Amino acid sequence: MRTVAVVGASLAGLSAARSLRKQGYDGRLVVIGDEPHRPYDRPPLSKEFLAGDLGEADLVLETDGEDLRAEWLLGIRATGLDRTERAVRLADGREIRADGFVIATGAAARQLPGSDGLAGVHVLRTLDDARTLRDELARGGRLVVIGGGFIGAEVASTAHALGLDVTVVEAAPTPLAGPLGQAMGSIVSALHTDHGVRLLCGVGVKGLSGERKVDAVLLEDGRSIPADIVVVGVGARPCVEWLEGSGVALDDGVKCGADGRTSLAGVVAVGDCASWYDPRAGHHRRVEHWTGAQERPAAAVATLLAGGAVEPGVPRPPYFWSDQYGVKIQFAGHAAGADSVTVEEGAPDDRNVLAVYRRAGRPVAVLGMNQPRLFTRWRKQLAAATA
Amino acid sequence: MMIPACRLADLPRGEAFRLDVDPPVSVFHTDDGEVFAIDDTCTHQDASLADGWLEGCEVECPLHASKFDLRTGSVDAPPAKLPVRTHEVLVEDGMIYVRVSTDAPNLPPCVAARLAGGPA
Ligand SMILES: Cc1cc2nc3c(=O)[nH]c(=O)nc-3n(C[C@H](O)[C@H](O)[C@H](O)COP(=O)(O)OP(=O)(O)OC[C@H]3O[C@@H](n4cnc5c(N)ncnc54)[C@H](O)[C@@H]3O)c2cc1C
Ligand code: FES
Numbered sequence: 288m289r290t291v292a293v294v295g296a297s298l299a300g301l302s303a304a305r306s307l308r309k310q311g312y313d314g315r316l317v318v319i320g321d322e323p324h325r326p327y328d329r330p331p332l333s334k335e336f337l338a339g340d341l342g343e344a345d346l347v348l349e350t351d352g353e354d355l356r357a358e359w360l361l362g363i364r365a366t367g368l369d370r371t372e373r374a375v376r377l378a379d380g381r382e383i384r385a386d387g388f389v390i391a392t393g394a395a396a397r398q399l400p401g402s403d404g405l406a407g408v409h410v411l412r413t414l415d416d417a418r419t420l421r422d423e424l425a426r427g428g429r430l431v432v433i434g435g436g437f438i439g440a441e442v443a444s445t446a447h448a449l450g451l452d453v454t455v456v457e458a459a460p461t462p463l464a465g466p467l468g469q470a471m472g473s474i475v476s477a478l479h480t481d482h483g484v485r486l487l488c489g490v491g492v493k494g495l496s497g498e499r500k501v502d503a504v505l506l507e508d509g510r511s512i513p514a515d516i517v518v519v520g521v522g523a524r525p526c527v528e529w530l531e532g533s534g535v536a537l538d539d540g541v542k543c544g545a546d547g548r549t550s551l552a553g554v555v556a557v558g559d560c561a562s563w564y565d566p567r568a569g570h571h572r573r574v575e576h577w578t579g580a581q582e583r584p585a586a587a588v589a590t591l592l593a594g595g596a597v598e599p600g601v602p603r604p605p606y607f608w609s610d611q612y613g614v615k616i617q618f619a620g621h622a623a624g625a626d627s628v629t630v631e632e633g634a635p636d637d638r639n640v641l642a643v644y645r646r647a648g649r650p651v652a653v654l655g656m657n658q659p660r661l662f663t664r665w666r667k668q669l670a671a672a673t674a
Numbered sequence: 675m676m677i678p679a680c681r682l683a684d685l686p687r688g689e690a691f692r693l694d695v696d697p698p699v700s701v702f703h704t705d706d707g708e709v710f711a712i713d714d715t716c717t718h719q720d721a722s723l724a725d726g727w728l729e730g731c732e733v734e735c736p737l738h739a740s741k742f743d744l745r746t747g748s749v750d751a752p753p754a755k756l757p758v759r760t761h762e763v764l765v766e767d768g769m770i771y772v773r774v775s776t777d778a779p780n781l782p783p784c785v786a787a788r789l790a791g792g793p794a
Contacts, residue, residue, distance in 0.1 A: 350755045659736040660725035
C-alpha cells in the first residue's frame with residue numbers, strides 16, 4: 288500500500304493515523320478534515336472549556352513534537368469517494384488518489400427545524416460552536432436547553448455553575464432512558480432538580496419565538512418558556528452524505544464489520560460515523576463515545592493493512608463518561624436488553640451509586656456515579672464475562 | 675526518603691495500594707508478581723490510578739483510559755499527554771518500601787492549582 292487517505296481529522300482520524308504508523312505503515316499518509324483546526328478534544332467543550340477553566344491550547348490532541356509524517360489538508364471538505372478511480376474528491380475540485388481509505392467523518396449536531404438565522408440559538412459539536420456559546424453564556428441570562436441527553440445535561444450543569452437560570456426540556460418522560468434505562472435515567476437526571484435547574488419532561492417543543500433573536504421556547508402543551516439563550520441538544524447524525532453513490536454501504540452511518548471493514552475493499556470506517564457489527568449484540572451499532580473513537584482505529588487499520596486477512600478480536604464493551612454537577616458518571620455495556628438493574632453500592636438519593644444491569648442473571652452493563660474504583664472492577668468483569 | 679507502604683502479603687496480585695503522601699503515590703502488584711510505584715494522580719485530570727485497570731505492566735486511568743507504563747511512567751495516548759513519575763520500590767522482610775522521586779510531579783492543572791492554593 289503506497290497511499291492511505293484518512294477522511295476526518297478529529298479523534299478517530301488522528302487515532303487511525305497513529306495506528307498506521309505504529310503498525311509499520313511507511314507510505315504516504317494524507318489526512319483530510321473540513322474544520323480548519325488541528326485535531327482537538329470535544330468532551331471539554333461542554334465542560335471545562337465552556338466553563339472557562341480550559342483554553343484552546345488545552346484541547347490539542349497531538350503531543351508536543353509528534354510527527355506522523357502526514358499531509359494535513361485542513362479546512363477542506365471531502366465531497367465524494369470514487370471507487371473506480373480510487374480517489375477522494377475534495378470541495379475545491381482536487382482528487383486524492385489512494386490505495387487505502389479510512390472514513391472518520393464523525394457526526395454533526397442535529398438542528399431544530401426553523402431555527403435558522405435566529406440569534407441566541409446554538410448547537411454544540413465543534414470548537415467554533417463552543418467559543419460562540421461560551422461568550423454568550425458569559426453574559427448570563429435565561430438558558431433553555433432542548434434535550435436532556437448527555438450533551439444537554441452537561442451544558443445545563445456548566446451553565447448553572449456559571450450562574451445562569453437554566454431550564455431543560457425533554458420530550459421523553461424520562462431523560463437518558465435510552466442509554467441508561469428508565470430507573471437509572473431518572474436517578475441521573477434528578478441531578479438537575481437537585482441543583483435547582485428546572486426539568487420539564489414528556490413535552491415536545493413546537494418552535495421558537497423571537498424576531499431576530501430568540502425570546503422564548505414554545506412547547507406543544509401551549510406553554511412558552513422565556514429564553515435569552517437556547518441550546519439544542521437533540522442528538523447527532525453521522526456525516527456520511529458525501530459517501531452516497533460511492534458503493535460504501537450506509538445504514539445509520541457506514542455499515543462495517545467487527546473489524547471496521549466496509550462493503551468496499553480497502554475502505555474502513557471508524558468513530559462516530561461508523562456502525563460496527565457488535566458480535567455481543569448480534570447486530571450493527573453506531574456508538575458515539577470517545578473511547579471507541581480512540582480504540583477501534585487500531586483494529587480497523589490492522590484490517591486495512593492486512594487486506595482484510597485478520598481475525599477481529601472482540602472489542603471491549605462500549606464505555607463512556609459524563610460529568611454533571613460535580614458527579615462523575617460512567618457507563619459501560621448495553622442497557623437495552625437488560626431485565627434487571629440492581630444498586631450494588633451507594634445510595635441513589637445521594638447520587639452515588641454503582642448499578643449493575645443483568646440479563647438472565649448475567650451482567651450486561653454497569654453504571655457508576657462517583658464510584659470510579661468499583662466501576663473499573665465491574666467494567667473489567669463485564670469485559671471478561673462477555674469476551 | 676524511604677516510606678513503608680504496606681506488607682507484600684496484604685497486597686494481592688492485580689491490586690494497588692494508595693499511599694497517602696502529598697501528592698499521593700500508588701503501589702501496584704502485577705499479575706506477574708512484580709511491584710511498582712508511580713504517582714497516583716493521572717496527569718490529565720483528578721483521577722486516582724490506583725482505581726484503574728491494571729493489565730500486565732500498564733494501568734489504564736479509570737476515567738478516560740490513557741494507559742501508563744508502570745516501569746517508565748510513560749503514557750500511551752491522549753487525553754493524558756505527560757508521564758507520571760516512577761518511584762523506587764524495595765521489598766524487605768515482607769514489607770514494601772517506596773523511595774519517592776525528587777523530580778517535580780506532572781499534576782493535572784486542577785490539582786496543581788489546589789495544591790498551590792494550600793490545603794483545600
Ligand atoms: C460537546 C461534546 C462533549 C462530549 N463529551 C463526551 C464525554 O464526556 N464522554 C464521551 O465518551 N464522549 C463524549 N463526546 C463524544 C466524543 O467527543 C466523540 O465520540 C468523538 O469526538 C468522536 O470522534 P470522531 O473522530 O469519530 O468524530 P468527530 O469528533 O465528530 O470528528 C469528525 C471530523 O470529521 C470532519 N468531517 C465531517 N465530514 C467531513 C467531510 N465530508 N470532509 C472532511 N471532514 C469532514 C468533522 O468536521 C470533524 O472534524 C462528546 C462530544 C461532544 C460534541
Ligand atoms: S483523568 Fe486520566 S485520562 Fe483523564
